[in-house]
Amino acid sequence: MQCADVLDLVEPIAAGxxxxxxxxxxxxxxxxxxxxALASAQRLETxxxxxxxxxAPAAFVSQVLQRIxxxxxxxxxxVDRLFNVAIVAAVxxxxxxxxxxxxxxxxxxxxxxxxxxxxxxxxxxxxxAAPTVVTYVAAVGLLASALGMWAWAERxxxx
Amino acid sequence: MQFDExxxxxxxxxxxxxxxxxxxxxxxxxxxxxxxxxVGDRGLxxxxxxxVFLKVHxxxxxxxxxxRLSTWIFRIVQNVCVQARSGRPPDVPLDDGIGGxxxxxxxxxxxxxxxxxxxxxxxxxxxARLPPNYRMLVVAHYLKGVQYEALAEALNLPLGxxxxxxxxxxxxxxxxxxx
Numbered sequence: 001m002q003c004a005d006v007l008d009l010v011e012p013i014a015a016g017x018x019x020x021x022x023x024x025x026x027x028x029x030x031x032x033x034x035x036x037a038l039a040s041a042q043r044l045e046t047x048x049x050x051x052x053x054x055x056a057p058a059a060f061v062s063q064v065l066q067r068i069x070x071x072x073x074x075x076x077x078x079v080d081r082l083f084n085v086a087i088v089a090a091v092x093x094x095x096x097x098x099x100x101x102x103x104x105x106x107x108x109x110x111x112x113x114x115x116x117x118x119x120x121x122x123x124x125x126x127x128x129a130a131p132t133v134v135t136y137v138a139a140v141g142l143l144a145s146a147l148g149m150w151a152w153a154e155r156x157x158x159x
Numbered sequence: 160m161q162f163d164e165x166x167x168x169x170x171x172x173x174x175x176x177x178x179x180x181x182x183x184x185x186x187x188x189x190x191x192x193x194x195x196x197x198v199g200d201r202g203l204x205x206x207x208x209x210x211v212f213l214k215v216h217x218x219x220x221x222x223x224x225x226x227r228l229s230t231w232i233f234r235i236v237q238n239v240c241v242q243a244r245s246g247r248p249p250d251v252p253l254d255d256g257i258g259g260x261x262x263x264x265x266x267x268x269x270x271x272x273x274x275x276x277x278x279x280x281x282x283x284x285x286x287a288r289l290p291p292n293y294r295m296l297v298v299a300h301y302l303k304g305v306q307y308e309a310l311a312e313a314l315n316l317p318l319g320x321x322x323x324x325x326x327x328x329x330x331x332x333x334x335x336x337x338x
Contacts, residue, residue, distance in 0.1 A: 010330070011326035011327075011329045011330050011333075012322070012326055014329075015325075015326070015329070017322060017326075037333075040333055040336075040337065041329070041330075041333060043278075044282075044329060044332065044333050044336065045329075047275075047278055047279065047282050048282070048297065048301045048329075049301060050275075050279075051196075051279075051282065051301050052279075053188070053192030053193075053195070053196065053302055054191065054192060054195050054201070055187075055188045055191065055192070056187040056188050056190070056191035056192075056205075056208060057191075057205060060183070060187050060191065060205070060208070060209075061180050061183045061184050061187065063205075063209060064180075064183050064187075064209050064212045064213070065176060065179070065180055065183075067209055067213055068176075068179070068212075068213065068216050071213060071216075071217075
């Protein structure tokens with residue numbers, strides 16, 4: 001048995017993962033370098049097992065809870081902001097609705113004009129885009145898949 | 160998963176802060192110890208350990224309980240440590256040049272006797288010089304609670320591969336100690 005073979009087994013033997021067979025034992029008896037490497041690995045194993053891991057600071061739990069509360073407060077603030085935006089939008093819609101009720105004739109003719117404009121515009125757009133629509137659908141599908149995969153990977157990375 | 164752990168998770172999901180405090184208390188030393196050994200700075204370890212629990216809190220609604228809670232937390236620790244060291248030099252590949260050079264001096268051999276304090280100090284310094292992926296393996300394995308099987312599960316690697324990488328990591332560590 002060669003030194004290189006035995007040196008590859010030194011760590012598993014020292015960790016107790018691999019009991020040395022007869023040939024390895026014979027080599028270790030006759031080779032001071034390999035026996036020294038095993039002694040060194042065993043010493044390292046002892047030191048690693050005795051390695052100290054510092055405990056978390058005394059106030060750790062309360063600090064984590066504080067950060068969680070701050071985090072929760074921030075997300076509640078965001079909800080509040082969103083709610084305020086929704087209220088402003090609702091007020092504008094209501095005011096617009098009231099104004100429209102007061103000027104029904106004007107609003108109806110405006111709606112008619114907008115409808116005609118949209119109808120003509122979309123007909124023209126469809127006529128122009130029809131030959132390439134398959135390409136667009138495929139491109140959108142591919143883009144959506146890529147975005148979906150990216151979002152999934154991001155989510156996996158986060159946890 | 161143990162019943163009390165599942166119950167604890169359920170209570171955390173309902174927004175019970177007392178339950179979450181209990182969860183943090185249960186895993187704080189494991190998380191802090193692991194991160195401290197990875198970054199070697201108490202202040203940074205404190206911040207990163209808090210980040211881990213923040214992620215745990217945000218992720219609990221999505222935790223399906225397929226893995227053990229400790230395994231899931233270990234994965235988060237690993238990701239947080241990877242993010243913390245982004246921008247630093249890249250890791251040395253796991254099979255980097257092991258066995259190429261033979262040790263020039265044997266650690267702990269008779270020609271040089273060290274007391275345990277000095278040995279521990281040298282071990283700390285050698286650990287700090289170990290590539291982060293090796294360091295994480297060694298530290299996680301020797302920190303109470305993270306055994307071969309849990310490591311394999313957390314790293315999504317076969318058990319044999321984890322053992323091989325760990326033995327290589329220790330060999331590298333021994334080489335660093337003997338330099």
